[in-house]
Amino acid sequence: MADTNESLGERIRRVRLAQRLSTNQYAEKLSVDPSHLSQWQNGKRNVPLKHAAMFSSELNMTTEEVIKHIMDWKTARKVRSLTTAPNAIANIFPLMKATCDALKDTADPTLTMEDIVFLLETQEKLKSTMSPETIAGLLKNRKG
DSSP states (O other): OOOOOOOOOHHHHHHHHHHTTTTHHHHHHHHHHHHHHHHTTTTSOOOGGEEEEEEEHTTOOHEEEEEEEHHHHHHHHHHHHHHSSSSSSHHHHHHHHHHHHTTTSEEEEEHHHHHHHHHHHHHHHHTSSOHHHHHHHHHHHHHO
């Protein structure tokens, strides 16, 4: 990709503009709804996985790159929804501190966005703060 910070929607828009097509013309070319195309370009809606192959050839990306962008968008959206819920900030800080405590003595202290989403969702379901021991056990089970 030309810009590593460029979102899939931004890339779609850039390619459309490079072809000098309106949103309606480009949507017709791709056989998609113009309102969906507009929402994808503006980051309001994610590109469905079923369109990954079409956009990979259209955007000169591998299908895997397109799928990664789609999944990253979904993960980021989920994190945003979990972190903007009522009392989210009050719940996140204790969770992150407990997570840091849980990881400090592990051989692999890495934490992915998927891990964070998993921990936020688990804490939300439990309706209580998890201990570092609980978090360490959950992450160990996730990793294998």
